[in-house]
Amino acid sequence: MEAKKPVASICHGQQILAAAGVLKGKKCTAYPAAKLDVVLASATWLEPDPIDRCFTDGNLVTGAAWPGHPEFIFQLMALLGIKVTF
Numbered sequence: 001m002e003a004k005k006p007v008a009s010i011c012h013g014q015q016i017l018a019a020a021g022v023l024k025g026k027k028c029t030a031y032p033a034a035k036l037d038v039v040l041a042s043a044t045w046l047e048p049d050p051i052d053r054c055f056t057d058g059n060l061v062t063g064a065a066w067p068g069h070p071e072f073i074f075q076l077m078a079l080l081g082i083k084v085t086f
Contacts, residue, residue: 007059008076010063028062
């Protein structure tokens with residue numbers, strides 16, 4: 001996180017980020033069962049309602065579950081500066 005490189009996490013991956021101490025001060029979402037881990041890591045919990053909701057905070061992209069994959073990929077690609085046209 002300090003290097004400002006893109007970080008993307010969906011479902012329960014935020015629990016790993018919380019354990020690594022990289023969520024402090026970030027706004028993010030995760031699968032609802034991981035909410036306590038996110039909050040205890042000093043991050044701001046963003047409710048994934050509906051469950052396909054994803055969020056970007058700086059260099060961090062988070063999502064709650066597989067229904068959010070399209071939005072998750074869209075936000076990650078935007079963070080990476082990738083544009084796809086057809």
